[in-house]
Amino acid sequence: MRCFWCDEDFERLTDDHIVPQSLGGTLEFRVQACTACQTKLSKAEREVARKSILAIHALASPVRARHPNRPTSGHLQPVFLLVKHPLGGYGESLLSAGERMRSLAYFEARVVPGEPIQARVRGATAEDAQLLLDLYRKVLQLDKQFGPGELVCELTASLEVDPEIASDPEFWPRMILLPGNRIMFRARTPDELVSCAKVLEFVARSGYQIDASKWEGDVRITGGTPHKIGLHFDPQCVRRIAAKIAYGLFCSITKRAMVHYDAERLRSYILGTETGSDEPVSITPDATKWTTSSDPHFVILSPAHDRSAAFVSLYGLMFRVELGQMSVLSRPAAVICEIDGSGMRIGSEGEIASFTTRIKEATFSRP
Numbered sequence: 026m027r028c029f030w031c032d033e034d035f036e037r038l039t040d041d042h043i044v045p046q047s048l049g050g051t052l053e054f055r056v057q058a059c060t061a062c063q064t065k066l067s068k069a070e071r072e073v074a075r076k077s078i079l080a081i082h083a084l085a086s087p088v089r090a091r092h093p094n095r096p097t098s099g100h101l102q103p104v105f106l107l108v109k110h111p112l113g114g115y116g117e118s119l120l121s122a123g124e125r126m127r128s129l130a131y132f133e134a135r136v137v138p139g140e141p142i143q144a145r146v147r148g149a150t151a152e153d154a155q156l157l158l159d160l161y162r163k164v165l166q167l168d169k170q171f172g173p174g175e176l177v178c179e180l181t182a183s184l185e186v187d188p189e190i191a192s193d194p195e196f197w198p199r200m201i202l203l204p205g206n207r208i209m210f211r212a213r214t215p216d217e218l219v220s221c222a223k224v225l226e227f228v229a230r231s232g233y234q235i236d237a238s239k240w241e242g243d244v245r246i247t248g249g250t251p252h253k254i255g256l257h258f259d260p261q262c263v264r265r266i267a268a269k270i271a272y273g274l275f276c277s278i279t280k281r282a283m284v285h286y287d288a289e290r291l292r293s294y295i296l297g298t299e300t301g302s303d304e305p306v307s308i309t310p311d312a313t314k315w316t317t318s319s320d321p322h323f324v325i326l327s328p329a330h331d332r333s334a335a336f337v338s339l340y341g342l343m344f345r346v347e348l349g350q351m352s353v354l355s356r357p358a359a360v361i362c363e364i365d366g367s368g369m370r371i372g373s374e375g376e377i378a379s380f381t382t383r384i385k386e387a388t389f390s391r392p
Contacts, residue, residue: 026038028059028062029273030062038058040052042055048074048362049322049366049367056276072259078256083122084099084101084120086365099121103254108253110244129202130146130148130150130153133145137194142224154202155234156202157201164208183209185211196213198211198220198221264308268346270337271335272292275326275348278360279354307345307392308389309388320340321364322364325381326357327348328381333348334348
């Protein structure tokens with residue numbers, strides 16, 4: 026009962042997917058891990074599958090839908106996801122596992138100093154817009170009296186806006202309905218944000234209700250319309266997951282452990298406890314030049330041209346993981362993982378040759 030990742034003894038361990046389930050991994054290749062290590066790795070895996078550049082691929086691929094009883098599960102978590110709206114301005118969108126991209130409800134206000142104030146409301150349904158307004162009224166506690174300087178409420182706010190959109194006067198600051206019935210304000214500056222909140226507070230106090238009979242319905246964004254996406258994530262989390270996959274599959278396939286020094290170095294890096302600058306993972310420098318694909322993930326161990334390394338391809342983005350000179354296999358091995366979660370298998374000699382050709386054509390650099 027020894028945890029695969031921290032190498033400590035425990036009375037109880039659980040299965041851990043070597044390739045994260047959110048990326049299509051299955052329990053055909055798994056290890057036993059303790060709760061503490063599972064927690065550490067889960068944080069890195071969520072960063073990869075929900076916030077990183079790989080998250081767009083993970084959520085656009087035919088993976089299983091998000092958890093039906095967790096309203097905030099399975100969503101891309103960008104700092105912004107904005108698109109030009111057919112009725113004017115910029116809409117807020119949501120990308121979720123197993124679902125089409127959909128519009129979020131939002132109220133926005135034009136608050137240019139010295140000019141008339143304007144406001145408008147958008148969303149997929151009138152019910153979503155009304156829910157947002159009702160939630161804001163509840164947060165403001167309109168039926169309660171507050172003294173000077175007394176805290177009324179706390180709200181989440183973001184000043185993250187694409188620079189090109191921020192320079193467009195058609196972008197108005199707004200209040201958005203997020204999954205899980207959460208409210209967030211978005212604006213270009215703190216002053217603009219406060220002005221917008223005051224305008225929408227006036228709307229909330231006025232007793233205004235959404236007239237569903239006049240709702241224009243869900244205005245579809247036509248195919249090919251550019252979306253502006255801003256991502257903020259720890260790139261080392263992505264590299265750590267690549268190392269986890271390489272190390273876990275090496276041990277799973279060979280049925281043996283690495284030499285102590287190499288194993289300890291990789292485990293520490295994978296768990297995020299290694300603070301040294303000599304990372305075992307390098308990555309293709311053109312990481313932003315690839316697009317979504319239905320091609321499976323693959324891992325090659327000890328290819329003929331680079332015997333001490335493993336190469337991990339996730340949605341076409343490739344990583345080189347240094348396994349150590351004592352971890353060279355007598356012949357290359359490969360594992361293929363379907364991105365839709367339908368299974369993992371050992372690669373054939375023909376597939377190894379094909380993948381090796383692709384790897385040899387790539388260049389890798391350390392962060």
